[in-house]
Amino acid sequence: MEQLKFMKTKQIIAIALVALLLGGGIYSSFFTEDKPNGTKPTPNVSTKPEVKAPTFDGDSALAKVAQQVDFGPRVPNSKGHDACGAWLVSELTRLGAKITTQDFSLKAYDETPLRLQNIMASFQPEKTRRILLCAHWDTRHMAEKDPDPARRNKPILGANDGGSGVAVLLEIARHLQTTPTAVGIDLLFLDGEDYGASDNVSDDSAYLNPGFYSTWCLGSQYWAKNKMPQGYNPMFGILLDMVGAADAQFCKEKFSMEVAGDLVNLVWANAEKESYGMFFQDREVNGVIDDHVMLNRGGVRCIDIIDTRPIPASMGLGEYTFPSYHHTHKDDMSSVSKNTLKAVGQTVLRTIYNM
Numbered sequence: 001m002e003q004l005k006f007m008k009t010k011q012i013i014a015i016a017l018v019a020l021l022l023g024g025g026i027y028s029s030f031f032t033e034d035k036p037n038g039t040k041p042t043p044n045v046s047t048k049p050e051v052k053a054p055t056f057d058g059d060s061a062l063a064k065v066a067q068q069v070d071f072g073p074r075v076p077n078s079k080g081h082d083a084c085g086a087w088l089v090s091e092l093t094r095l096g097a098k099i100t101t102q103d104f105s106l107k108a109y110d111e112t113p114l115r116l117q118n119i120m121a122s123f124q125p126e127k128t129r130r131i132l133l134c135a136h137w138d139t140r141h142m143a144e145k146d147p148d149p150a151r152r153n154k155p156i157l158g159a160n161d162g163g164s165g166v167a168v169l170l171e172i173a174r175h176l177q178t179t180p181t182a183v184g185i186d187l188l189f190l191d192g193e194d195y196g197a198s199d200n201v202s203d204d205s206a207y208l209n210p211g212f213y214s215t216w217c218l219g220s221q222y223w224a225k226n227k228m229p230q231g232y233n234p235m236f237g238i239l240l241d242m243v244g245a246a247d248a249q250f251c252k253e254k255f256s257m258e259v260a261g262d263l264v265n266l267v268w269a270n271a272e273k274e275s276y277g278m279f280f281q282d283r284e285v286n287g288v289i290d291d292h293v294m295l296n297r298g299g300v301r302c303i304d305i306i307d308t309r310p311i312p313a314s315m316g317l318g319e320y321t322f323p324s325y326h327h328t329h330k331d332d333m334s335s336v337s338k339n340t341l342k343a344v345g346q347t348v349l350r351t352i353y354n355m
C-alpha cells in the first residue's frame, strides 16, 4: 500500500481534496448515500440467528504463506511471479472455483513495462448476491526502509505484505468448496499493488502529487476500470493486507469507515465474539491508500483489514505508522504468526457465513 502512513492529518485532508479534484468519484462515493452505480448498502444481519462458521486452520494458512515465499519474491516480470500466479490458478481450480484471469501490461512509475495478472476465483457463480474478498499477490521490488542501505534495492520476500492475505484467502477457499455460503463469494487476487515509487519521501508535500500515489495499486486501478465480469456489483468487499504479524493491530481505517462504517463495525464485532479483540482494536486511524480505495473508485464498497500501529494521541489523533518489517527484508517467515492468520481468517469466515 502507499505510504500515507507517516502523514499528518492535514496532509490526509489535502490528499483527499487533490483526489476529489483529479481522481473523479472516489471521495464523492464515500460521502453519498446513493452510489452512482447502484452499490447496495451493507445488509443488517444482527437480528438473524448466527450460523456456525467452519473452523479456520492457522497451520494450514501458515503453510500457504511458506509456499508463496518458496517461489522467492513475486515481483511482476520475475520467475517467482510467474510461478506463483500459475500455482494460484491451479490451487483455486483444484478447490472447485470458477477462474477468470485478467492479463494486462502497464508501465510502472520508472517506465518499466510490467506484465500483470488479476485472478478472480468465484464460488457458486450462479448466485446473484455476492461478496468480494481480496488481497494483493505481488510483492515489493525494493526494500527502501531496510536498515541496511546496501540491500534497499533488493526485492523483499513479502511473507506478510502480500503472502499473508493470499494465504488467508486460499484457506477460506478450502471451506467454500466443502461448506457453501448463502451468498456467492469471489476471491480477487490483485497484482501490482506494491510496485509504487519509493516510500522514502523526505518532503511530505510529495504525497500531494497524484502522480506519486497513483503509482501504487496498479492491479486494482485496472480492475476498477475494467471490471470482470462486466457489471460486477457485489454487496461489499473486504481487503486483507499484512494480516500475519504476531503483534498485528487492525484499526478502523478512515477510508473504510467512510465508505462502509457499518461493515467495519460488523467485522470488528465478529472479531470480538471470536475473542480476537486484541488484534481488532476499536480505534480509528487515518486513511491508507490501498487497493480498497481503487475498488471504491470503481463503485465497490470495500474495507481494508491492514496492520497499522497507532502512535500516541499527543502526536495527532488517528496518526499511525506501519510495522517495522514493512518494506524491509524482515518481511520473511519470521514476521508471520499462525495465530494472527487464524484470527483474521476466523473473523472473515464468521462474517461471510452469516450473510
Ligand SMILES: [Zn+2]
Pocket (backbone or CB within 6 Å): 001, 140, 161, 194, 327
Ligand atoms: Zn507493501
